[in-house]
Amino acid sequence: MLAFFWSLGAFIIALGILVAVHEWGHFYVARKCGVQVERFSIGFGKPIWRKVSKSGTEYVIAMIPLGGYVRMLDGRVDDVPPHLADKAFNNKPVLQRMAVIAAGPGVNFIFAFFALWLMYLVGLETVKPVVKNVEPQSIAAIAGLEAGDEIIRIGDRSTTDWEAVNLEIVSNIGSENATVSVKKSSGAEKVLTFTLNSWNFDPDSESPLSSLGLTPYRPDPTLTVGFVGEGSAAEQAGLEPGDKLIALNGELLSTWEGLVNVIIDSPGERIALEIERDGQQQTLHATIARRDTPQGQSGYLGVSPTFEPWPEGYVFTHQYGMIEAIGKALDKTWRLITLSVEMIGKLVTGDVSVKNLSGPISIAQGAGTSAGYGLAYFLSFLALISVNLGIINLLPLPMLDGGHLMFFIVEWVTGKPVPEAVQEWGYRIGGVLLFMIMGIAIFNDIARIT
Numbered sequence: 001m002l003a004f005f006w007s008l009g010a011f012i013i014a015l016g017i018l019v020a021v022h023e024w025g026h027f028y029v030a031r032k033c034g035v036q037v038e039r040f041s042i043g044f045g046k047p048i049w050r051k052v053s054k055s056g057t058e059y060v061i062a063m064i065p066l067g068g069y070v071r072m073l074d075g076r077v078d079d080v081p082p083h084l085a086d087k088a089f090n091n092k093p094v095l096q097r098m099a100v101i102a103a104g105p106g107v108n109f110i111f112a113f114f115a116l117w118l119m120y121l122v123g124l125e126t127v128k129p130v131v132k133n134v135e136p137q138s139i140a141a142i143a144g145l146e147a148g149d150e151i152i153r154i155g156d157r158s159t160t161d162w163e164a165v166n167l168e169i170v171s172n173i174g175s176e177n178a179t180v181s182v183k184k185s186s187g188a189e190k191v192l193t194f195t196l197n198s199w200n201f202d203p204d205s206e207s208p209l210s211s212l213g214l215t216p217y218r219p220d221p222t223l224t225v226g227f228v229g230e231g232s233a234a235e236q237a238g239l240e241p242g243d244k245l246i247a248l249n250g251e252l253l254s255t256w257e258g259l260v261n262v263i264i265d266s267p268g269e270r271i272a273l274e275i276e277r278d279g280q281q282q283t284l285h286a287t288i289a290r291r292d293t294p295q296g297q298s299g300y301l302g303v304s305p306t307f308e309p310w311p312e313g314y315v316f317t318h319q320y321g322m323i324e325a326i327g328k329a330l331d332k333t334w335r336l337i338t339l340s341v342e343m344i345g346k347l348v349t350g351d352v353s354v355k356n357l358s359g360p361i362s363i364a365q366g367a368g369t370s371a372g373y374g375l376a377y378f379l380s381f382l383a384l385i386s387v388n389l390g391i392i393n394l395l396p397l398p399m400l401d402g403g404h405l406m407f408f409i410v411e412w413v414t415g416k417p418v419p420e421a422v423q424e425w426g427y428r429i430g431g432v433l434l435f436m437i438m439g440i441a442i443f444n445d446i447a448r449i450t
Contacts, residue, residue: 010378012065016042018108018386019068022393025107026070026100033096036073036087043068072100098408101401108390109333112383116329119379123319126161130217130314138213139199143192145182145214152189153181157335161318162209162216169208171339172196174346217314221256221305232302237273237286239303246281247274256305263288267299336387344391398423398430 020042027040036056041047043062050060072089073080080088089097129151134141151159154168155178172178178194194212201211209216223245228234245253249272253259262271267290274283288299320328394402403426407418418426 014378014382014385016065017382018111018389019043019065021111021386022104022108022389023068023070025103025105028107029103030070030072030089030100033092033100034087035089035092035100036084037070038073039069039071041068041071094408094412098405098412101404101408104401105390105393108386108393109337112336112386112390113329113333115379115383115386116332117325119376119383120318120320120325120328121322122376122379123317124376124380125315125317126163127216127218127310128314128316129159129162129165131214132217133215135213135215139194139196140213143180143194144190145180145192146184148185149182151180152183155179166208167335167339169212171342173199173201173343174349219308219310221307223253223256223259224306225303226306227304229302232300233286233289234301234303237284239273239275239284239286240277242277244276245273246276248272250274263299263301265299267291267297269299333383333387336384337391340388340391344395397433398426400430403427403430 023040023042027037030037038056039058039060041060041062043060043065044067045062045064047060047062050058052058073084073087074089075085076090078088085091089100092100131140131145131147131149131151133147134145151165153159154165154172157164157168159165159168169178172194175196178196180192180194181189182192183189199211201208225234225239225241225243225245228239228241245259247253248259248262266288268288270285270287272283272285274281286301288301290297291300318328393400394405396402396406398404398407407423407426411417
């Protein structure tokens with residue numbers, strides 16, 4: 001339950017920031033163009049806070065934190081007094097109206113750059129992309145990837161950490177081949193070709209890396225307890241962090257994986273654990289908890305291990321000075337934009353399944369997880385969602401900013417506004433399509449957690 005409220009809180013904060021940024025873009029440019037702004041609202045529904053400025057703009061924080069809006073004086077929906085006619089949005093030149101609409105997504109991209117710039121100033125701890133294992137006969141194995149290889153480039157993009165590797169792998173969905181450059185443990189570099197014709201990636205059951213048959217390096221777990229879950233079977237048995245596990249049901253333990261395998265296969269069974277604590281051996285008894293999985297019931301003890309230390313140089317921090325961080329943030333922002341556009345294109349062509357769409361539940365989980373890791377990770381998450389918010393709003397659906405821009409571009413080119421009847425039908429069709437996409441995304445979210 002605590003995790004739920006943590007994710008919910010992080011989601012509300014993240015969404016509030018991103019909506020405020022987006023709507024501020026519309027608001028700022030509208031004011032610069034001389035448009036009278038009637039209301040600036042973060043959220044929908046009943047206001048829980050409001051203030052009217054000297055300029056007459058009402059600032060509102062509303063009860064439902066799932067979006068926001070800027071309401072401008074507009075002769076199409078308002079009775080505009082003659083002395084305010086020049087301040088109505090619909091009476092402004094078409095290029096100014098285009099600027100007002102484009103400002104929301106545009107500021108989302110600027111904010112993403114700013115968040116990434118801050119992230120690089122704060123410093124993001126990350127891990128060198130060294131491969132630990134390669135599954136036999138997998139795509140990675142057939143390409144010639146080996147344990148100990150460091151992935152240094154995919155295509156023409158440098159991959160300094162596993163996040164970069166994941167991004168570039170995902171960008172190759174729908175491609176026939178991917179060129180992967182690796183550094184061998186000897187220091188020699190080699191270029192491999194991953195053949196992707198038979199690549200079937202299901203995001204609900206595997207990661208992009210595991211779908212190719214490779215496992216990132218991480219230190220091996222020890223037999224020393226690192227964490228005991230509150231209220232878990234391990235806690236009820238008396239296990240404590242720092243305990244060293246020696247034997248299970250009289251059988252000596254050699255690896256943590258051996259313990260896990262027995263626990264998973266023994267739901268509801270009572271076991272005897274021999275441990276060493278403060279130099280003294282003792283025996284504890286536990287009844288393994290049950291939990292439901294897609295494969296059936298499995299056992300759960302509620303304990304996790306400590307790990308061997310990382311080899312020197314494997315863990316490093318992306319941290320740069322104020323000037324260098326600008327270039328890094330610009331490059332990362334541009335890559336997120338291009339990747340988002342590529343994914344939308346592949347969604348349209350069918351190379352990416354609609355099962356990959358994520359909705360508010362997945363975003364909330366991502367917000368909670370990233371916030372739990374620290375400020376730098378939360379800033380990275382905000383940048384990713386901000387870019388996606390900007391891209392989605394530029395789609396040519398009449399309910400979105402991109403749809404309004406589409407109508408204004410037609411007006412700019414032809415010199416005449418798009419007929420009201422055409423716009424009305426566009427809004428209806430766009431609304432249906434948008435709600436269909438939202439419905440699919442929410443359905444996917446629910447399917448992932450059930």
